Amino acid sequence: MIMKEDDVKILTEPRLSLADQFYLPQVLIGLGTTMKHLVGVLGGKHRVIQYPEQRREDLPVDQGGMLKSTYHGVHRLNKDAQGRVKCVACFMCSTACPANCIHIEAAEALWDDREKYPLTFVIDELRCIYCGMCEEACPVDAIELTSLYDLIGFTRQEMIFDKAKLLEVFDRTVKAEPM
Amino acid sequence: MDFFQTHPWVLIAIAVHLAILLAIAYLILLERKVASWVQDRLGPNRVGLGLGIIPILKDMKMKGLGQPLADGIKFLLKEDFRPAGADKILFSVAPALMIAVVIVSIAVLPWGGIKQTTRIIDVTSVADGIVPAAGTPEYRAIMDQCNAIVPATGQLIGQPIIHVATGGVAARVTYRYPFQIATLNVGVLFIFAVLALAVYGVVIGGWASNNKYSFLGGLRGAAQMISYEVPLGLSLLCIILMFGTLDLGEIVDKQATYWGSFVPAWNVFCQPLAFALFLICIHAEANRAPFDLAEAEQELVGGYHTEYSSMRFALFFLSEYAGMITTSAVCVALFFGGWHLPWLEWLWSPLRGNVDAAASPAITTSLLACVIRAAVFFAKTLLVIFVFMWVRWSLPRFRFDQLMSLAWRALVPMSLALLMATALVIYFFGAAAQRAHLRVGGTMALAMLGANVIIGAASLLAARMLPAPPPTNRRLKIRRGLEQSSPVAGAAL
Numbered sequence: 001m002i003m004k005e006d007d008v009k010i011l012t013e014p015r016l017s018l019a020d021q022f023y024l025p026q027v028l029i030g031l032g033t034t035m036k037h038l039v040g041v042l043g044g045k046h047r048v049i050q051y052p053e054q055r056r057e058d059l060p061v062d063q064g065g066m067l068k069s070t071y072h073g074v075h076r077l078n079k080d081a082q083g084r085v086k087c088v089a090c091f092m093c094s095t096a097c098p099a100n101c102i103h104i105e106a107a108e109a110l111w112d113d114r115e116k117y118p119l120t121f122v123i124d125e126l127r128c129i130y131c132g133m134c135e136e137a138c139p140v141d142a143i144e145l146t147s148l149y150d151l152i153g154f155t156r157q158e159m160i161f162d163k164a165k166l167l168e169v170f171d172r173t174v175k176a177e178p179m
Numbered sequence: 180m181d182f183f184q185t186h187p188w189v190l191i192a193i194a195v196h197l198a199i200l201l202a203i204a205y206l207i208l209l210e211r212k213v214a215s216w217v218q219d220r221l222g223p224n225r226v227g228l229g230l231g232i233i234p235i236l237k238d239m240k241m242k243g244l245g246q247p248l249a250d251g252i253k254f255l256l257k258e259d260f261r262p263a264g265a266d267k268i269l270f271s272v273a274p275a276l277m278i279a280v281v282i283v284s285i286a287v288l289p290w291g292g293i294k295q296t297t298r299i300i301d302v303t304s305v306a307d308g309i310v311p312a313a314g315t316p317e318y319r320a321i322m323d324q325c326n327a328i329v330p331a332t333g334q335l336i337g338q339p340i341i342h343v344a345t346g347g348v349a350a351r352v353t354y355r356y357p358f359q360i361a362t363l364n365v366g367v368l369f370i371f372a373v374l375a376l377a378v379y380g381v382v383i384g385g386w387a388s389n390n391k392y393s394f395l396g397g398l399r400g401a402a403q404m405i406s407y408e409v410p411l412g413l414s415l416l417c418i419i420l421m422f423g424t425l426d427l428g429e430i431v432d433k434q435a436t437y438w439g440s441f442v443p444a445w446n447v448f449c450q451p452l453a454f455a456l457f458l459i460c461i462h463a464e465a466n467r468a469p470f471d472l473a474e475a476e477q478e479l480v481g482g483y484h485t486e487y488s489s490m491r492f493a494l495f496f497l498s499e500y501a502g503m504i505t506t507s508a509v510c511v512a513l514f515f516g517g518w519h520l521p522w523l524e525w526l527w528s529p530l531r532g533n534v535d536a537a538a539s540p541a542i543t544t545s546l547l548a549c550v551i552r553a554a555v556f557f558a559k560t561l562l563v564i565f566v567f568m569w570v571r572w573s574l575p576r577f578r579f580d581q582l583m584s585l586a587w588r589a590l591v592p593m594s595l596a597l598l599m600a601t602a603l604v605i606y607f608f609g610a611a612a613q614r615a616h617l618r619v620g621g622t623m624a625l626a627m628l629g630a631n632v633i634i635g636a637a638s639l640l641a642a643r644m645l646p647a648p649p650p651t652n653r654r655l656k657i658r659r660g661l662e663q664s665s666p667v668a669g670a671a672l
Contacts, residue, residue: 018639021642022642027570027573027574031569031573033573034217034569034572034573035569037219038213038217041215041216041220041221042216045219046219046221048220
């Protein structure tokens with residue numbers, strides 16, 4: 001549809017006051033604002049967390065800390081009481097994944113309580129956008145996002161997490177964040 | 180040692196350049212610190228002087244004091260890239276020109292007033308045992324020897340006193356030299372002539388890069404710097420008119436006193452409007468926000484230095500800060516009394532001039548006093564530079580048409596009116612003072628302040644009566660043909 005003359009709303013700029021027109025008073029007010037912040041920081045009123053020494057999970061939320069229970073960090077693959085991987089290789093997570101970063105190869109289950117289990121389960125952590133859709137989609141609560149956020153690697157290959165690595169993340173975090 | 184006694188300016192030059200180059204490095208750190216403080220952050224605070232390598236120092240962070248060194252090393256190690264199609268020679272000339280121009284202009288800054296030295300030299304070899312009478316060849320030979328020890332920038336004071344001392348004849352020589360690198364009686368003119376050349380750095384850099392963004396940045400920079408040169412020169416002229424000299428040293432010298440024996444006789448107090456105009460213009464000259472249109476990141480990638488990397492970029496970057504130092508130092512010399520340390524100078528007589536305070540408070544016999552004055556000068560300069568940074572992190576950038584209308588519709592007429600007012604005040608109040616080459620008197624200062632206030636108020640009123648500028652939001656009418664050719668629009672009609 002093409003715009004008509006009546007559809008155009010014409011806004012006029014507000015007329016500047018005398019002080020606005022002379023710039024300098026308003027400039028001085030602006031300088032005052034920034035000086036207030038500058039003096040505040042020198043007096044210790046800053047909003048910086050000195051990261052490796054201070055960590056967000058150690059701080060209360062109102063001081064910039066993070067809420068561990070809702071944080072979307074590195075994934076883990078949960079294990080059941082017998083120490084088996086909980087995943088049933090239903091592909092719900094990889095279907096839900098908007099970044100297409102979950103790759104599963106299913107195989108005939110070794111146990112009687114399910115049909116399939118994941119032979120391989122690979123998440124490309126570099127591709128992942130940490131939206132948590134996989135966690136939402138999982139029918140057996142097998143995949144979960146932990147609160148670990150400082151994952152590093154020297155190569156891209158290191159950042160592609162396979163099943164063993166994802167299970168290891170479970171072992172590392174299960175105490176702090178039970179299923 | 181003898182060389183430095185007759186060439187004190189070499190020592191001053193070395194000291195000043197080291198201090199300024201070091202200051203530039205740390206100004207970049209200060210800029211980042213100020214930026215973060217204004218934004219409620221802490222700024223770089225990790226790199227200590229050990230740079231993470233040197234033992235013992237390695238684990239100390241020292242509030243980020245090593246950051247400029249680390250930045251410098253990084254600049255040196257980066258790839259020195261030159262785009263295809265760039266002009267090979269001009270591409271290298273531009274950054275060199277930019278920094279050279281700024282460093283040259285530091286030479287005429289009056290750092291420490293005038294130093295008076297008295298030395299006794301042994302002239303036994305020429306006149307053995309007797310004091311020769313004036314006019315004899317021996318006397319002339321002694322005079323030659325005395326003249327030889329006076330620095331090239333200095334001058335002999337009075338006649339050398341020749342007397343017989345133990346073991347020969349000695350001459351007592353008194354001479355004065357200004358505590359600055361070069362003495363130039365057109366100092367102000369020189370600085371602004373040289374600084375105006377910096378626009379070539381911007382234009383050539385922008386042109387040689389063979390990049391449309393650089394080119395646009397260069398063009399904008401040229402238009403801006405040339406436009407703001409006009410009100411800059413005019414506001415400067417107000418001060419020059421008051422003192423009747425272009426010599427920066429003399430201008431500072433005449434400010435180093437008090438009105439009513441308490442208020443420092445600084446020009447900022449009697450010419451506040453000229454100071455405001457000058458400050459605005461040096462922001463534009465130094466290409467600093469809110470006048471950084473030549474390198475507007477959001478519009479022009481990086482402006483005239485988009486294509487520069489490594490040390491060539493570093494030169495552009497450093498020259499911005501060196502330019503800030505120079506222009507701020509000139510600002511201090513013109514408006515804040517240069518090396519004048521108000522009130523505290525009463526504590527120690529060499530600081531307030533202990534030779535002939537009535538003639539000139541600049542002349543002192545103490546080298547320490549000169550060094551303290553240079554430090555005071557530098558401290559004031561740093562304060563002005565801090566204002567530069569404070570402004571940068573407070574104000575958004577002007578649009579290009581706003582920039583031009585500010586210069587030509589506001590600053591130029593105001594500075595012209597102020598120049599006229601200054602001339603009138605001098606005509607009515609300062610005629611005697613001008614003829615006698617005295618300092619700006621108290622009455623004249625008050626009259627000047629009044630004139631400044633009147634011009635400020637008048638320009639406020641005049642601004643209301645100026646014809647409106649073209650509308651910033653120029654709307655195009657919807658074309659009739661388009662409307663009719665569309666079936667939807669046709670149906671609606």
